[in-house]
Amino acid sequence: xxxxxxxxxxxxxxxxxxxxDVEIILAFKAFALWKTFPxxxxxxxxxxASSPWEARLAYEEFGSPAHTYSPAYEDSSIDDVAxxxxxxxFNSLSQYAAFHERVNKANPDICLGxxxxxxxxxxxxDIYNPCAAGTRFGVRADxxxxxxxxxxxxxxxxxxxxxxxxxFARTLTHIEEQFAPWFNQLKWINFGGGHLMTRSDYDxxxxxxxxRGFHNRYPHLKIILEPGSxxxxxxxxxxxxxxxxxxxxxxxxxxxxxxxxxxMPDCLEMPYQPVI
Numbered sequence: 001x002x003x004x005x006x007x008x009x010x011x012x013x014x015x016x017x018x019x020x021d022v023e024i025i026l027a028f029k030a031f032a033l034w035k036t037f038p039x040x041x042x043x044x045x046x047x048x049a050s051s052p053w054e055a056r057l058a059y060e061e062f063g064s065p066a067h068t069y070s071p072a073y074e075d076s077s078i079d080d081v082a083x084x085x086x087x088x089x090f091n092s093l094s095q096y097a098a099f100h101e102r103v104n105k106a107n108p109d110i111c112l113g114x115x116x117x118x119x120x121x122x123x124x125x126d127i128y129n130p131c132a133a134g135t136r137f138g139v140r141a142d143x144x145x146x147x148x149x150x151x152x153x154x155x156x157x158x159x160x161x162x163x164x165x166x167x168f169a170r171t172l173t174h175i176e177e178q179f180a181p182w183f184n185q186l187k188w189i190n191f192g193g194g195h196l197m198t199r200s201d202y203d204x205x206x207x208x209x210x211x212r213g214f215h216n217r218y219p220h221l222k223i224i225l226e227p228g229s230x231x232x233x234x235x236x237x238x239x240x241x242x243x244x245x246x247x248x249x250x251x252x253x254x255x256x257x258x259x260x261x262x263x264m265p266d267c268l269e270m271p272y273q274p275v276i
Contacts, residue, residue: 001236010043020211022223030228059084082106089113113154120174121159160194165207
């Protein structure tokens with residue numbers, strides 16, 4: 001990892017947060033190299049976790065409680081997760097019903113939220129599309145009660161993957177059309193990750209304009225973004241050697257001394273083509 005390149009990304013992200021008056025935090029799901037946390041702390045104040053261990057990592061190594069979201073919390077760890085978190089978002093109303101009293105007891109100062117599903121996403125690869133049919137993520141508008149539980153103070157929405165600000169503009173229209181009736185009951189909204197603002201062709205001024213516009217329409221709502229890839233985007237290299245070249249049916253394959261599963265899993269899942 002090149003510290004100069006990392007600081008370049010961090011500086012851009014901090015400038016967006018300041019100009020748009022939002023909080024941008026680091027998602028461990030995409031980047032959790034904890035030896036870099038002292039550098040991150042110069043630019044941001046919080047992180048987002050999706051498991052008990054990530055919440056503990058935030059609390060003990062980053063030095064601040066996590067904004068935690070998980071598709072499902074477990075009975076055995078929910079009390080610790082609550083103590084390690086400043087915000088805890090439930091994926092479903094059933095998870096809220098099961099755990100909200102224990103969470104509030106373990107951490108009376110915690111902010112509780114619900115993940116919402118706007119039913120709209122421009123992510124084309126199904127495995128990365130959290131709004132695909134049959135998704136396990138979030139509550140649709142027609143499933144929400146007119147009056148939210150009194151201890152729910154925020155919404156969390158994540159439906160991007162390395163997307164541009166033009167995609168966020170179209171997504172934001174769907175979010176507001178469906179969920180604005182509940183906004184006056186909230187204090188904060190988290191627009192999730194996938195905002196790849198450090199990519200060279202990303203329209204940063206449009207993102208700032210969109211966030212400012214949302215602020216103007218709902219000045220009481222604190223806005224949170226939690227990109228992961230944007231922080232570490234093109235800040236380092238994976239160094240490998242070609243150990244052998246084999247050929248079968250006219251196809252030549254380079255055998256490298258590294259594991260795609262461990263070090264480049266998205267090249268199997270997405271799939272990406274690595275730049276060599």
